[in-house]
Amino acid sequence: MSALTTAIREQLEQVSVATLTTTLFKRGLRNQLIQAVLPVCRTGGKRKLIGPAYTLRYMPAREDLNKLDVFRDREHPQRKAIEECPPGHVMVIDSRKDARAASAGGILITRLQERGVAGVVTDGGFRDSPDIGQLDMPAYHLHPAPPTNLTHHQAIDIDVPIGCGDAPVFPGDIIFGDDEGVVVIPAHLAAECAQEAVDMTAFEDFVTEQVKAGRSVLGLYPATDPRTPEEFAAWRKANGR
Amino acid sequence: MSALTTAIREQLEQVSVATLTTTLFKRGLRNQLIQAVLPVCRTGGKRKLIGPAYTLRYMPAREDLNKLDVFRDREHPQRKAIEECPPGHVMVIDSRKDARAASAGGILITRLQERGVAGVVTDGGFRDSPDIGQLDMPAYHLHPAPPTNLTHHQAIDIDVPIGCGDAPVFPGDIIFGDDEGVVVIPAHLAAECAQEAVDMTAFEDFVTEQVKAGRSVLGLYPATDPRTPEEFAAWRKANGR
Amino acid sequence: MSALTTAIREQLEQVSVATLTTTLFKRGLRNQLIQAVLPVCRTGGKRKLIGPAYTLRYMPAREDLNKLDVFRDREHPQRKAIEECPPGHVMVIDSRKDARAASAGGILITRLQERGVAGVVTDGGFRDSPDIGQLDMPAYHLHPAPPTNLTHHQAIDIDVPIGCGDAPVFPGDIIFGDDEGVVVIPAHLAAECAQEAVDMTAFEDFVTEQVKAGRSVLGLYPATDPRTPEEFAAWRKANGR
Amino acid sequence: MSALTTAIREQLEQVSVATLTTTLFKRGLRNQLIQAVLPVCRTGGKRKLIGPAYTLRYMPAREDLNKLDVFRDREHPQRKAIEECPPGHVMVIDSRKDARAASAGGILITRLQERGVAGVVTDGGFRDSPDIGQLDMPAYHLHPAPPTNLTHHQAIDIDVPIGCGDAPVFPGDIIFGDDEGVVVIPAHLAAECAQEAVDMTAFEDFVTEQVKAGRSVLGLYPATDPRTPEEFAAWRKANGR
Amino acid sequence: MSALTTAIREQLEQVSVATLTTTLFKRGLRNQLIQAVLPVCRTGGKRKLIGPAYTLRYMPAREDLNKLDVFRDREHPQRKAIEECPPGHVMVIDSRKDARAASAGGILITRLQERGVAGVVTDGGFRDSPDIGQLDMPAYHLHPAPPTNLTHHQAIDIDVPIGCGDAPVFPGDIIFGDDEGVVVIPAHLAAECAQEAVDMTAFEDFVTEQVKAGRSVLGLYPATDPRTPEEFAAWRKANGR
């Protein structure tokens, strides 16, 4: 889990998906947001999803291969993934943006939480979503999807590179979520993006304070007025940031 | 209302859309969820929608046939349906998945409630949805749709087989809804699906308890470990289920 | 701001998007709802958005013209619009129904509020939407959109006629929003639609009261029973409406 | 078949879907085009589809009611419709815009042709479409749809009002198709729209001739220059139109 | 290539996608059509695509990993797949139904043909499609997609199970295409489906002949009239089928 040090995690705790997408935009990466995915339960912005990606890939279900008894096989990739996703990681599921059937349900997601997994993201939907929304572990999806996953999905691959909500996800990428959605930070950029996001967040907090005090955004945001950087430096010092 | 006995209703009160879709999946029915439809107002999982289907079919509105004065006709199918939907039934509206205009509004839905109707479902949207969300009677739709239904819909048929959210709905089918959506149970399967769902719910509650206590899902869910059925039998006895 | 007198504003405070769309439908206007747009934060129906339209048009972003430093230009149309939208007006943004990237973020929307702007509507999405939802000024969008607007949008025109959510919007049209969405009232119809909506709302409140008392909608809504208009007249007098 | 006299039919033979939609637009009807439907085989504009509508309504297929042996029932609505659609009529199928499975196949459509039916339109797709495209009878659909209709469709109603490609279709409406698609002319407007379309077509042919000779459209189309009507009158006389 | 014997291939040469989907429907498989995919160039029904599947999986492109020089790597999965797809096989590409950028272009597809590959299918689009349409080897896609695949796709996996046009595709499944699209036949069903399709095709040819001679479909199709099977048996003998 080298890409996610304690220092990086602490930095990420202070920032937002919006700010992180801008750090990636600056580096030429425009498609790292998992589009259209939202928290199963919003928490008023307090809860963050942070952890390295562990992936599960679904393909369309062929009916003869997806009867209920497939789950009796302990090697079935969905069950295997639930038991093997490393603690602290985020399970990211490629459901081909199809929420007609579930990506997983309450029992499996509860098991993930009990195993110490950091969270779960699908570009499909979860069943038992009212229960999942009550868990301490954050979960993200498109919308509730009550039918069993076997109706349309077959779990086929574990921890391979996938697409999720039109974003590329490689195992080990850092997954970050808040109340606006989920962004995928390439592992090698985690440290620099986290640091930059902390600095940007401080600046945006300063700007917001100024704007609430009646100041125009011109010259302030971005800081084209030469006094703005000076004022910000003073503000940082005064506010210990 | 033969398909929905008091016994079946009591069983259904204890189960979920998710579990019922699995009982239908086992019987080869994969498309009984009314896709994308959610409660106008979520209630934290406490309120269930249960009743036999009474249907209303809309077709696209032709402008000359859908001026405001059509409602002066007491035989207009929309108004007739509102006054004739039997108490205890669920009105299910085929709006062709089009929520650009309303399927119905606050006054008509309030009238349904006053008449003792069990609930209402459309694969379009309702207008006056904040008011509808405050009613005691559950209502399900895609999203708010303020314009009058005449803008895009003409009520044309009452209590015929319809499609709703890609699901087939026959008059008399048992409609069941919770916070995750609405499922259509063919009338002749209501008794056996309700019973099976009660049993499955007991087992899933047992499993959830075990998982929360730290147990792996392997061998437990499904119950491939021979001890699991024994433990479940003991749990049922102990918990009176 | 001639189209929106204090009298009209007071009338609009009492009515709903649903009722206003009907007044427009009667006048042959069927496409004035900004489709699919909802409040960033619902307020239980209490807050209304009212004001003349001031528009901002986006086009698809060409990468070389939309690097982060474009905002250093004080003439950049997005920043200019934020500083120039007249107090009391509603900024309406044509984002081509594309919420893959933001239409604007928390700082700019806060600045709008501080400047006395009445509200903001986009047929895309906002970033920092949890913050925007906490503002006193109402904001409407499709769903959260964390990436910077430069990712997919370039601000190109200020206060020209635009499309927003498939509705035509001309500068100066009266924008009205409640918890169900946003409707565009052509400026020249504002007075008559507001008056008519007040009357319709009174009648609908009367009808709702009757329906809650157990009366059928037939003859009542619409008022084809000759006693209904008489009863309504009495009710208005009794209730001071 | 009173709405479609020989005289009207002869007039319709000379006009186009485009011109007819304008005659309907003038009468306030904006949604009479069956959206997105094209000929299975284009014929270079020579072949027209003309006839009164005879409708077939599909609903979503429930698996247990749609096994292959349902066609052994001579009363099955799809087979019944094929044998009962009156000669000279156009079969219009409401497939809910779903072309994942066929609306019908080569054998049934050939039978329609042999029975003297004027044509067939679905807002889904046909299977065996290369064969259907070779028939003398015109057929319109979205795109080829090889799977049997039972996969997703159940025929449920014959000759009821339906929606097709977002257009309202009533039995007896006059269906008109050319290489650009299909328009639905309400029966009571057939005579006046046909006559008006003939006149408009003559004018447009005159205009096209003028434009090809280098004339500007200003003053010509529409004929705001007072000389234009005079020239057109002379042209009509000279060309026997 | 055990699933595709010469005998099976000869049988498949005589049948259609439509008939094969029915043989799969009878076996409970309803999703084996690769939805919406059509030949780059239609051939009037004469050319068939037949061969075992060899797959290529794309994921969304991350910009830093998909610059033009990646193709300098001889191990790049796209180039590797082009050189390693076995002769006689069909390359099936999972492009996540995204045709904004190409799945491949003229040079690579020409190379496939030169290597003896049987054909290529993508649920995205090809660039240089006019050239590809002129090849002897059949190719299927959604529509032309001129931009280089690197714009939106990264080749990531070779010969793994994939989804293509919502159908499940396993390496070795038999891929069959005609002018209506492409169907995926599970390897273990190839022999029985091919045989059954040959028989069904004979029957349908017999039926078509009867229908063209004026016979009703009732009793004929399906053959519920007891004389129909007798007549068909005689027809088969007479026609050597």
Place this chain on the structure above:
Amino acid sequence: MSALTTAIREQLEQVSVATLTTTLFKRGLRNQLIQAVLPVCRTGGKRKLIGPAYTLRYMPAREDLNKLDVFRDREHPQRKAIEECPPGHVMVIDSRKDARAASAGGILITRLQERGVAGVVTDGGFRDSPDIGQLDMPAYHLHPAPPTNLTHHQAIDIDVPIGCGDAPVFPGDIIFGDDEGVVVIPAHLAAECAQEAVDMTAFEDFVTEQVKAGRSVLGLYPATDPRTPEEFAAWRKANGR
């Protein structure tokens, strides 16, 4: 018309949309293809569309502002654009990707041709498309759209920056189309992209010749084998390219 010299035009005549999108991709521009737009009539690759962009912007139609008599106004932007688009230019229409109604019809497009305009592109559809397809001037759209443009579109702006098929289009950009679609080349890049595309086309013709002779793409395309550049240089000399 400085961006499009005779030399550049001659170079463009030899290349393709596919190759030009690659030259733009190399420069960081990924969204210059007008998505989903195809020629009204394919010509087997022989006809090219080349010219600087002259734009027309549509907004959604408000019914009271879009009655048929609006065209009596000689200043109506649609008619004005038809008469003022400079010869040699390409008219590009922003129809908001809405082909439910026409962007223009046969008479106006014929007038464009007569005026010497180079071609026309809309991200909606044309009416009278069979006639438009017969013109010498190339036209591109989504699909036929018979209803008059007034049904859903109001022409509002001439020669402003627009979006078309999700691509940004600035007046004066060089528009290039072939049988696969249309690409927008920023004016300042026209010279270098045209030159580079000519070189790339020569190389791709060389490669295609080699591939057809049985050579592997490895080492050839891209030319990582050091002999490849030498062989290509020799081929260019031998073939006068």
